[in-house]
Amino acid sequence: MDRCPILVNLNPRDGVFAMPGALTATPISDNFDLEAVGGYGGSTTSGTTYHNPKQPLVKNYGFEDFAANLDLYRHHISKLGVATMSRLEEDIAVKNSGVIIDTPALTIKDIRLIEDIVSDFEVDHIVVIGNEKLSIDLQKKFVHKVSNNSLCIIKLSKSEGVVELDESYIRKCQEETIKQYFNGYFRNPLSPFKTEITISDFVFYQPVDSSEFNSSLLFAPSGDSFAPDATEETEKKEDTLDKYYKKIDDFSANNLENLVLAVTQLPATNKSPNDLLDACILGYVHVSKYEESKGRLKVLLPVPGAFPRNILIATKIGYTE
Template sequence: MTSNEDKKSSFQEFKLDQDNELRFEVESKNEKVFLTLKSGKAEVFGTELVKGKTYDFTSGAKVAVYTWHGCTIEIKGRTDVSYIAKETPMVTYSNCHAALELMRIEAEKDNKKGPTTMVVGPNDVGKSTVCRILLNYAVRMGRRPIFVDLDVGQGQISIPGTIGALLIERPAAIDEGFSQEAPLVYHTGHKSPQANVALYTMLVTQLSNTVKERLEVNKKTRASGVIINTCGWIKGTGYEQILHSARAFEVDVILVLDQERLYNELIRDMPNFVKVIFLQKSGGVVERSKSVRSEARDQRIREYFYGTIKNSMYPHSFDVKWSEIKLYKIGAPALPDSCLPLGMKAEDHLTKLVAITPNPGILHHLLAVSFSEGDDEEIISSHVAGFVCVTNVDIDRQIITLLSPQPKPLPNNILLLSELQFMDSH
């Protein structure tokens, strides 16, 4: 082993001055890096580190440890990058939090809805990190905000191919993110909104209505407000989607990361009572290649079934007869206008249910388990109970084998096909 490798893999101690950030990345497969706060105070994306406790990070982790007052940190294990940054946007993010907190205090006095904040910007500018910081700061003030994720590509709340909402009651775990209890999840079945814009728009509206109902019934959450993460599609129809989401959720504040053009367009197009604020992205943000993104998607799906290294889960595998399930996909092939019934619009077919007979083509695909018992429209627009993955299709016996987080029976026999696939390598 060369002395250079030796240096990296032994342990390093970092002394941070106030308002500094230690950034490190773990890329190598099967590599583990251990972090301990030795003295002072520090936080990771708004979650406080406990002094003396050791946190471990595995391959793919990109971590920023920030300190307001100064601290000493020890790292054991091989990092691919590790450096101290003296320039960080944390003070700006903290100011945003303070402004939102003032709005919450006002809302509480008048028993009104607290601020609904939407974070927008292109891919890889740190939108989900800003959401996480703002949510963590809110929870540390005793708030109970709702986190809404409209980014189908990454799927922070459930798996990719979904949008959803989650009540945040405690800070995110340093290494695992927010606890996923009882999330509200809607299935789009695609890894980008472009694949079926009509469906995406419809589900965003549906999700916004459900979130508003939740704000009505819970006083504490109503004052705490909502923080919305969006996808990086910001031009053309993507921009229209941002406007639609902003209207549907009745946003009060839009934080624009790193994109002045988008900031100026929103100032032009949003009503005056919506505050549009431009924020710098963090210098620690890393651009992700297509393959890294797709690897992150696979990882999210794997964790859905198998849990994380810390919290392993043991999924179930069972057979289901074709006759016991109803399998659909959303979106029929388009008909030319001349063939359409009078008064029907061409995009209507995008939000139609199409029945599917199980076939080898669905192998490795994810299926959403619907909650709905109702008609087609209700099946498309109702939230889902969870997901299963097709691991085998037996045509002769007319049976499919499913990988499922829960034992059988399925909570419902209505299943919706997702374009996302998962190769189960366990």
């Protein structure tokens, strides 16, 4: 195989070389492992692989629904786009092979998001499957790009053999993906490792659901006496994570047990909140039990090893062993 395209997964519902809830960019240098869950295969994030190892760049979104926090979703897409285009400039084999982007099912209502993706990844072909109206709307929206041949919009009819997925099947696939991440499968079994960590040794965050964030703003004080000056607004904009993440200070079984934690590259001692937005993910662990009396978590790792004392993100992806 003399090509090495980058496969970009922007659908957080699917786990492509990572957990559900992740956005990934992965150079593909050989065949997919069709016997693995999803037909993609494993990656070096969970251990050795039967095929050539895939090394994805992983951004943790933390939700299954791309619309749960569009600000966070767009931010990760932008950062993933920068990293992907940089790789194209540095690697001639990748540049000659191009980028293939898989998105969630989008409509014309998501045009701003589509524009962001086209811009961030310098897209020159859009394939619209089974939605003639969207194809026509995109032709109108990108008329200047289409007219100067910098963008081609291709309409494909949906195959008669395509079956719509129901929620129960999607959830089953997600559970199998998570299980495979930690345990492997018949051809490539892994040796998951259970250990305990002390909560006080780590800093925990969780992604903010936009609907909850906007609801909280309804109860914010209003009026001139509460209006911050321009300097305060600028400082708050630079230093706050309110729209994206919130720190977990009140620990309980409800917000930690049976959840997947993303292990970031940032040490727990990091004091810059904005660094969390740009941090990549080293891997994932699963919380099986929270012992409140001891302040400890029982966690499952895909491979034995020391647990890094880094900032952890509690995703909205649940899983029960």
